[in-house]
Amino acid sequence: MLKIHQVFLRAFSVIFLLILIIISTTTYFWSKNVYLNQIEKNLSQNIDSLSLSLNSFDNIEYIIKTFKAKTGLRITIINEKGVVIADSDRDIKAMGNHSTRYEIIHAKYEGYGKKIRYSNTLKEELLYVAKKIVIDDEIYFLRLADYTAKIIENFSKLSFQIIGFISLFIIFAFIITYLISIKIRNETNAILGYLIELSNKKPTSNIYSDFSEEFYKITRLLNKVASKLAKREKQKSKQTAKLKLANKQKDEIISAISHEFKNPIAVITGYSETMIGDQDLPEAMKEKFLKKIQSNGIKMSRIIDKLRLSLKLEEGKQEILTTNCSIKELCKKVIYDLTDKYPKREIILKENEDFKINVDETLFLMALENLVENALKYSEDEVFIEYNENCIQIIDQGIGIEEKDLKRINQKFYRVSQNGWNNSLGLGLFIVNSIIKLHEFHLEVESVEEKGSKFIIKY
Secondary structure, eight states, X not given: OOOHHHHXXXXXXXXXXXXXXXXXXXXXXXXXXXXXXXXXXXXXXXXXXXXXXXXXXXTHHHHHHHHHHHHOOEEEEEETTSXXXXXXXXXXXXXXOOTTOXXXXXXXXXXXXXXXXXXXXXXXXXXXXXXXXXXXXXEEEEEEEEEHHHHHHHHHHHHHHHHHHHHHHHHHHHHHHHHHHHHHHHHHHHHHHHHHHHHTTOOOSOOOOXXXXXXXXXXXXXXXXXXXXXXXXXHHHHHHHHHHHHHHHHHHHHHHHHHHHHHHHHHHHHHHHHHHHOTXXXXXXXXXXXXXXXHHHHHHHHHHHHHHHHHHHHHTOOOOOOEEEEHHHHHHHHHHHHHHHSTTOOEEEEOOSOOEEEEOHHHHHHHHHHHHHHHHHTOSSOEEEEEOSSEEEEEOOSSOOOHHHHTTTTSTTOOOOGGGOOOXXXXXXXXXXXXXXXXXXXXXXXXXXXXXXXXXXXX
16 A cells, blocks of 8 residues: 555656646647748748739749748749749749649639648648739739748757756656655654554654644644543543552451451350350359450440441531530540550640530540550550640650651551551541541641651640
8 A cells, every 4th residue: 555645746747747748749739830820921921022022024033043042942933824934943844734733722712822732843741822913914823832841840949949848847846746745755654653652652742743734733633632642541540540549448448357357256256165165164254255255246346336437427427416525524534444445554644724625525535535545556655645725635655657658647548557557447547537627626647757646636
């Protein structure tokens, strides 16, 4: 299959060749006709000039020969009966009657006659032009003739010159056409290359063409298409990244939930099997096992409640019932509940003047307890609780949080695994932040790795 510039070049080559042939042929015959008409006109003018000199037959031979020498034309004088009176090239005695000659007949009735004819006398083709004239009150026919061989020779030189000029013009036009075809080839190759890059989704730069309006519009549209495809590809990449992150988070959530449920289920299953398998188990041991089973059942219930609460908070379906509560009492309740759970750890409340805040006591205690428990989990030293009229601060001296994780720890199911930081299901801080926002409060986190963290609830 041919390329577009090859099709263009071949088509124009054929067109130029046909134009050259047609123009050359047309020019040849047209110029030949014009040239013969001009020769005929010259012969007619020469007849008129010669007739002025032929007022009588005195010195007619001299006049004919002189005129022949100057013009190179054959001169013949014929009387009304067709008899040749004088001829510049032949002996009149050897010449027959001319009354039936075509040009003589027309000259006789129309005053003017012409004919191209082969001369048996001279054995050559001639152009004859005859006119009717009057000499000494007698009608005669003055005929001039020129050799067509000489006419054709002169015309051929002229026609070659004309065709040469036409050929040069067409060759020049062909060269321009060839250069245009090369430009078209370059433009189409550039567009083709850009389309290949576009199909591979790797266009290196925009394409531009000012060769013609069509190419300009094509390249501009290609740039727009490339821009749209790039945006779609970028969006697709973002969506793919989001899907990968979502899948990763899903796997982490499933793993976290499995881990959270695994221990209590194992405890419940283990103690249950022991009690079923040993009917003689002492009552004190049975009671201990039942309490373990109960506590782990409660733990599983709390995990489920935490998941349900996170869904409600995320969907904005959780309602709050606020009352004026003492900040000091809220902090003391949290310390009391966590002291039983972490008997070997110390939670220090830096007391200040007591203040009242309008909160949902149950939800706010849950948020506060989560923050303090996280501080206990991820630090080995004391945990401090400070409050004033503007905020509550939970301060630890633990492992801290990396800066890149600080921006994301409030996200649902986000878990930080480095340096032992493991936010369990990744719901704790999400729930805390959601509860605080529900109260129209604000949570800030300040942390330095290996030095500790500070969680600040501003109200």
